[in-house]
Amino acid sequence: MKLGRRDRKSSTGFEEGSMEDYKERQRQYRIIKNAVKNNERLANMTIGNQSWNMGDEFNDRKGLNACTFEDENGNIIVVYRGTGSGEWGDNAEGVIGLNIETIQQVQGMKYFDYIVEKNEYHKKNLEITVTGHSKGGNKAQYITINSKYRDLIKYCFSFDGQGFSPEAVKIFKYRFDDYDESVKKIYGFNGENDFVNPFGMYVIPKEKRFYFNIVIPSEIPLNMDSRGDVLKFLKNIKNAWQIMKLHLPDSCLTEDGDFSEQVEQGSLSLFVENLSEEALRLEPLERDAIFRSIMSFVQGDDETVSGEIVASFSDKFAALMSLSTLADFAGKALLDTTREKKGIVAELLAARALAGICPKLFEDDLERIKSRNTKVTISDVLEFLKKLGGLTTGSYKDYEKNMTGYSNWLNINF
Numbered sequence: 001m002k003l004g005r006r007d008r009k010s011s012t013g014f015e016e017g018s019m020e021d022y023k024e025r026q027r028q029y030r031i032i033k034n035a036v037k038n039n040e041r042l043a044n045m046t047i048g049n050q051s052w053n054m055g056d057e058f059n060d061r062k063g064l065n066a067c068t069f070e071d072e073n074g075n076i077i078v079v080y081r082g083t084g085s086g087e088w089g090d091n092a093e094g095v096i097g098l099n100i101e102t103i104q105q106v107q108g109m110k111y112f113d114y115i116v117e118k119n120e121y122h123k124k125n126l127e128i129t130v131t132g133h134s135k136g137g138n139k140a141q142y143i144t145i146n147s148k149y150r151d152l153i154k155y156c157f158s159f160d161g162q163g164f165s166p167e168a169v170k171i172f173k174y175r176f177d178d179y180d181e182s183v184k185k186i187y188g189f190n191g192e193n194d195f196v197n198p199f200g201m202y203v204i205p206k207e208k209r210f211y212f213n214i215v216i217p218s219e220i221p222l223n224m225d226s227r228g229d230v231l232k233f234l235k236n237i238k239n240a241w242q243i244m245k246l247h248l249p250d251s252c253l254t255e256d257g258d259f260s261e262q263v264e265q266g267s268l269s270l271f272v273e274n275l276s277e278e279a280l281r282l283e284p285l286e287r288d289a290i291f292r293s294i295m296s297f298v299q300g301d302d303e304t305v306s307g308e309i310v311a312s313f314s315d316k317f318a319a320l321m322s323l324s325t326l327a328d329f330a331g332k333a334l335l336d337t338t339r340e341k342k343g344i345v346a347e348l349l350a351a352r353a354l355a356g357i358c359p360k361l362f363e364d365d366l367e368r369i370k371s372r373n374t375k376v377t378i379s380d381v382l383e384f385l386k387k388l389g390g391l392t393t394g395s396y397k398d399y400e401k402n403m404t405g406y407s408n409w410l411n412i413n414f
Contacts, residue, residue, distance in 0.1 A: 035257025080136030097165035137161020163200030193266035198273035
């Protein structure tokens with residue numbers, strides 16, 4: 001079996017056994033050490049029900065990887081690992097919409113139901129919390145909505161966990177009368193610019209989605225919410241692989257083992273959310289090539305889960321066939337993100353600039369934005385440009401000249 005790219009790197013993102021890998025692991029160990037030191041409940045927990053020690057049905061190290069933590073009062077936390085090396089194709093399945101459930105979601109729920117019955121949790125007066133990072137967070141959400149023992153779950157904490165296809169959410173609502181009550185238990189904790197949790201349709205209520213500053217050490221700026229950060233990123237593009245650090249489970253944890261500062265959703269995360277929304281408007285068959293090709297590039301070649309190949313060269317070839325669609329969606333998502341972060345004037349200026357660079361992709365977007373923003377005045381535009389620091393208006397003649405110039409450039413009568 002060929003090894004995918006992720007198999008050549010450790011969970012730190014560095015080459016397995018390298019000095020960088022060693023230093024990063026030491027940093028992670030310090031986080032765990034300090035978290036245990038500062039939290040007596042965590043320090044006294046016992047680990048059990050390790051899926052990798054539960055026989056062939058649950059011992060799938062490339063897919064399911066779960067265990068439980070039990071506190072001194074007998075309360076249980078069920079934890080699911082993030083995406084294994086063979087699960088990226090399963091991630092795509094979860095948002096495409098051709099299947100309501102994925103193999104790994106169902107297996108995760110089988111594990112949950114099994115340990116509830118094996119340990120007779122349903123006969124005890126205890127609290128159960130389900131949680132996980134990335135794919136694990138998605139499984140935790142799925143179980144909270146679908147498990148026959150979902151009424152035992154008090155909380156679900158999804159860390160950077162992606163959503164579902166619109167078709168799946170529609171079925172969930174139809175299938176369960178208590179759907180609304182179930183999703184009220186779910187909380188999302190995300191890095192401000194994590195790029196995985198925005199994929200798919202959210203089931204987590206907006207008021208229960210929280211974002212935290214990225215504090216993981218990196219050679220490039222990972223928050224990228226300022227022009228300076230973007231320029232630094234572009235100057236260090238050879239280290240762009242470090243953007244994967246935005247999605248590591250410890251990206252928002254300080255060395256004290258606490259969350260970093262709570263912030264608003266970042267521009268990159270919002271861009272991915274808008275991109276995902278555009279793609280989800282397609283029919284499932286059209287969505288298939290887009291999401292499958294994206295995940296397969298992360299996956300590697302011929303990885304298997306439960307004996308089934310979930311990524312192949314044909315998936316990567318599908319990416320080439322969907323490039324024009326992806327570019328169109330990316331353009332719309334970029335402009336939507338600009339509006340939501342910087343306002344309608346910024347969106348208008350960005351659309352005009354992009355239409356000048358690539359008319360075929362952005363002329364329609366420019367016309368759409370112009371028709372929606374008919375009340376924008378040239379004074380609004382000039383004031384925005386002044387705030388950017390790139391425009392000064394001295395005399396009235398200068399102002400009039402600028403007004404005429406920008407009006408012509410934007411092709412709008414103000």
